[in-house]
Amino acid sequence: MIMDQLNTTTDDVVASRHRLPFQTPQRWQVWGWTARITLIIVVLAAWQWYGTNGKNFAIPAFLEVLEAFWDGIVSGDFLAAAAGTLLTMVLGYAIAVAVAVPMGVWIGSSRFARNVFEPLVHAAYATPVSLFIPVIGIYTGLELTGRVALTALWCVFEIMVSTISGVRSAPVALIEMAQAYGARRSQIYSKIVIPAALPLVVVGLRIGVGRAMRGAVTAELLLSAANLGQVVLFAGSVLDIPRLLAAIIFVMLLGLVLMRLAGIIERRATGHLHL
Known part of the structure; x- marks a missing residue:
């Protein structure tokens, strides 16, 4: 057996030496x-x-769009609009996390909650968020409150479903063993359930960042014209195509930066689990 391991190791070394550079x-x-x-x-x-x-x-030519992009940055129009959009996004995302994570933990760990609420969660998750825009407009208004509510709705079920799946990934045998040794419920959650659920919960939080960005811009386009959504709508209404495309590219780059930051936080939050 030792000779087989030595042969395997030798073969790996030889293969690595003959591996092509690329x-x-x-x-x-x-x-x-x-x-x-x-x-x-x-x-x-x-x-x-x-x-x-x-x-x-x-x-239009790319250089025209680039010029419009630079004008939007230098004039401060894009940055001021982005600040308003980010405020809507952060508020909606915070509400979604505050609702989704506790509810996800409860549904994932309680048979009663799973039987009662999980079908409703999956039904809402599969429903296009755009269908709720008239309802949100009626009950919360068309200004910041309505935009925040729509943003929260865009990402709350994504985070909740990921949290439910994460809680269910906790090893049942380990939980039963801890219960047999008299571990308290708080100890089971802190030592077994939460560490097991953390990777999927963090993935849901990262994906929720992108959905919150989409929700904020969608609310500004369809619920009430404001911030980046207003910039896009106005440029389109006057057929200022270079500025329209520049604003869209700015939104895409902003979303890319946010997703990169969320990815960095995800790796740092879950990195210790892979040591």
């Missing part, structure tokens, strides 16, 4: 970034060429 993780990262940058350059060059030589006014 098969190393570092090489793959370099190739990945090179391909990504090349694709972006090709797309932007094609966009610039078509916008300059084409006859479709709805597709």
Whole structure:
């Protein structure tokens, strides 16, 4: 058996020595970034060429969009609008987390709550959020309160479903063993259930960030024109296509930054579980 292990180790060493250079993780990262940058350059060059030589006014040249983007940044219009959108997003996200995590833990750990509430949660999760816009407009109004409510609705069920799944992933045998040894309910949750549920809960929180961003912008577009949604709507209403596309790109970049930050927090929150 020892000889088999030695042979296996020797084979692995030989294979690693004969591995092609581009098969190393570092090489793959370099190739990945090179391909990504090349694709972006090709797309932007094609966009610039078509916008300059084409006859479709709805597709301006990339440099025109870039100029409109820079004007929106320098003038402060995009940044001021982003501040309002982020306020709506943060408030809605905080409400969603405050509701979804405790409810998810309860539904995931209680047979009664699971039988009563889980079908309702899944039904609401599968329902398009846009259907609730008239209801939210009636009961909460069209201003900040309504936009925050719609944002919370966009992400609350995503976080709740992930939390339920995380709680259910706790090892039943370990819970039963702890109960047999007289562990208190609080000890079972703090030592077994919460550590087991944490990875899926954090994943739900990360995905919820993206959905909260979508919810905030959607509320500003469909519920009441405000902030980034108002910038997009006004540019479209006056057919200012470069500014319209610049605003859309700004929203995309803002969402990308938020998701990157959420990913960093996720790795730090769950990194100790993989040590």
